[in-house]
Amino acid sequence: MAxxxxxxxxxxxxINQNYxxxxxxxxxxxFRLSLGLTAIGLLWLAWHAFARSPKxxxxxxxxxxxxxxxxxxxxxxxxxxxxxxxxxxxxxESCHDGPIHQAQQTAMPACSECHVEHQGRLSLARTSxxxxxxxxxxxxxxxxxxxxxxxxxxxxxxxxxxxxxxxxQTDPGTVKFNHQVHLKKxxxxxxxxxxxxxxxxxxxxxxxxxxxxxxxxxxxxYMEPVNYEKDCSSCHPLQFDRRIDQPAPHKKPEIVxxxxxxxxxxxxxxxxxxxxxxxxxxxxxxPRMPVMPARNADEWVARRVVQAExxxxxxxxxxxxxxxxxxxxxxxxxxxxxxxxxxxxNGEFDHQAHQMVLRVDCHTKAPSSQKTADILLPSIQVCRxxxxxxxxxxxxxxxxxxxxxxxxxxxxxEPKYSIHDLxxxxxxxxxxxxxx
Numbered sequence: 001m002a003x004x005x006x007x008x009x010x011x012x013x014x015i016n017q018n019y020x021x022x023x024x025x026x027x028x029x030x031f032r033l034s035l036g037l038t039a040i041g042l043l044w045l046a047w048h049a050f051a052r053s054p055k056x057x058x059x060x061x062x063x064x065x066x067x068x069x070x071x072x073x074x075x076x077x078x079x080x081x082x083x084x085x086x087x088x089x090x091x092x093e094s095c096h097d098g099p100i101h102q103a104q105q106t107a108m109p110a111c112s113e114c115h116v117e118h119q120g121r122l123s124l125a126r127t128s129x130x131x132x133x134x135x136x137x138x139x140x141x142x143x144x145x146x147x148x149x150x151x152x153x154x155x156x157x158x159x160x161x162x163x164x165x166x167x168x169q170t171d172p173g174t175v176k177f178n179h180q181v182h183l184k185k186x187x188x189x190x191x192x193x194x195x196x197x198x199x200x201x202x203x204x205x206x207x208x209x210x211x212x213x214x215x216x217x218x219x220x221x222y223m224e225p226v227n228y229e230k231d232c233s234s235c236h237p238l239q240f241d242r243r244i245d246q247p248a249p250h251k252k253p254e255i256v257x258x259x260x261x262x263x264x265x266x267x268x269x270x271x272x273x274x275x276x277x278x279x280x281x282x283x284x285x286x287p288r289m290p291v292m293p294a295r296n297a298d299e300w301v302a303r304r305v306v307q308a309e310x311x312x313x314x315x316x317x318x319x320x321x322x323x324x325x326x327x328x329x330x331x332x333x334x335x336x337x338x339x340x341x342x343x344x345x346n347g348e349f350d351h352q353a354h355q356m357v358l359r360v361d362c363h364t365k366a367p368s369s370q371k372t373a374d375i376l377l378p379s380i381q382v383c384r385x386x387x388x389x390x391x392x393x394x395x396x397x398x399x400x401x402x403x404x405x406x407x408x409x410x411x412x413x414e415p416k417y418s419i420h421d422l423x424x425x426x427x428x429x430x431x432x433x434x435x436x
Contacts, residue, residue, distance in 0.1 A: 060118035067121070069422045076117075087112050094416045099409040104141035114404065125216070125399065129154060132398040148346070155396040156388050161380050164343050170373040174335040176320050179369040179376070190234055198359040198366070201231045204351045215403075220352040225339045238316055240308035243267055243274075248312065253331045260308050264301045275300050343377055347401040 048056040053071070062070050069075045076092075077085035092098070092111040100108070114131040115124040136152045149160045163169070182201075186193040204220035226232070228250045238248040238256075244263050248256045268274060278293045294300035313323060313332055323332035360367060362378040369376055387396040 058118065061120050062117050063119075063124045064121040065124060066117070069417075072422065072424060075417070075422065087117070093413075095413060097411045097413050099406045099411075101404050101406065102141075104143055104145070105135070106140050106142055107135065126397075127399050127404070129398050132402070132404070155398070155400075156384055159380065162344060162377060163346070164375050164377055165379055169375060171375050172338050172340065173372045174322070175337050175339065175372065176322070177372050179366045179374075181370075183367050190237075198363070201226050202359075204355075215348065215407075217348055217350050218352040221348070221350040222342055223351060225341050232320075236316070236319065238312065240312055240316075241267075241304060243271075253313075253317075253334055256312065257305075257309070257331050260305055260312075261301065264304050264308070265297070268297045268300055272297070279303060343375075344401075348403070349401070 045056060057073070066076075073085070076087045078088055078091055079085055089111050092115075096111075098111065109131070114127045116128075117124070133153050136149075139146060139148070139150045139152075149158075152159050160166075181187075182196055185195055187196060202223050204222070205224050228236075233247070233250070238250060240248050240260055241264065244267060246263065248259055275295075275297060276293050294303060309330070313325075317323060317332075317334070321334045321337075323334060325332050354362070362382055363376045364378070364382070365374060366376045384396075387394045387400070389396060
């Protein structure tokens with residue numbers, strides 16, 4: 001049986017050529033829904049326009065420090081072209097003076113490149129590491145001279161060791177001190193044996209050795225320098241004569257010399273009978289010098305001054321200071337005490353924020369240190385044990401320790417806005433030259 005023959009014309013007659021002109025229920029609802037949602041959107045925009053509210057155009061919540069003019073977009077966004085309103089550095093500098101980072105930097109990023117707004121009520125000072133590493137991962141300077149590491153991508157990868165702990169660095173202090181001796185158990189003290197703790201001498205309370213504004217540091221960020229009167233005098237008094245209760249002052253040798261003479265003269269003036277009492281021996285048998293009483297008060301004072309200063313210069317002061325004598329002056333020279341208050345001058349550290357950590361876990365070398373020249377700062381590896389990437393770790397971002405702006409060069413910003421300017425959703429027209 002011969003097969004049926006279907007021509008193209010016969011096949012085409014089976015297709016409904018008016019299919020796309022028919023109005024089906026789903027198509028009708030989709031059309032109505034599109035028109036309705038578009039109308040609702042336009043009405044919503046019209047309502048905000050009528051209320052003069054800029055919130056509809058906002059990219060998100062702004063930082064808490066800018067919340068006071070959160071309804072006044074024009075305070076930051078200025079016209080830059082027909083359809084855009086950008087945030088310029090000039091808009092930021094009307095309220096903030098952000099001093100330059102470094103005079104030799106080859107590029108100056110815009111404020112908004114580092115401080116990104118509309119990210120929620122976060123601190124704008126918390127910048128991303130990328131804002132720093134885009135320069136510091138391959139650092140260059142205008143004059144070609146580098147004083148810091150050239151390639152730093154993160155704290156935990158290639159950040160160099162802290163500067164004071166690098167090879168060849170020593171403590172510049174001139175006061176002799178042995179940590180190992182002072183941390184011994186049952187150390188002899190003025191009122192019996194004691195176990196000294198780090199906090200007995202090292203107390204937090206110095207806000208900053210070089211105070212700066214815009215700092216996140218607490219009032220107890222840095223340690224107060226060790227002070228003789230507060231920290232040493234109770235165990236190391238400058239007694240110079242058994243007859244005189246008041247110790248010598250911890251001052252320049254010239255002042256100590258005059259003090260000793262004045263106190264001895266004051267004593268013998270009140271006790272003239274002591275002039276005829278023979279001098280004490282020097283403890284040797286037989287005595288090195290004959291035991292003879294002084295002939296008058298001046299001779300009595302002169303003898304006692306020699307004895308007192310032999311004790312002070314030869315034993316007491318020598319415990320901590322390197323004294324130098326000249327043939328023409330019996331009073332020694334004492335080098336100026338240098339006690340470093342802040343070691344990390346390019347970074348910040350807050351002791352108050354770390355008070356829960358045992359000090360010896362950070363300053364691991366302190367219990368065995370015998371020399372002043374030892375630098376007892378924690379190494380970068382000690383810091384990395386807590387500060388590393390991860391949710392269960394302390395922050396390790398650049399801005400945790402470093403600031404970009406050199407706030408020592410900050411200038412005063414003249415007021416620009418009235419209260420109405422800040423809180424009004426529609427800023428009034430600017431009054432040029434009005435001083436408001």
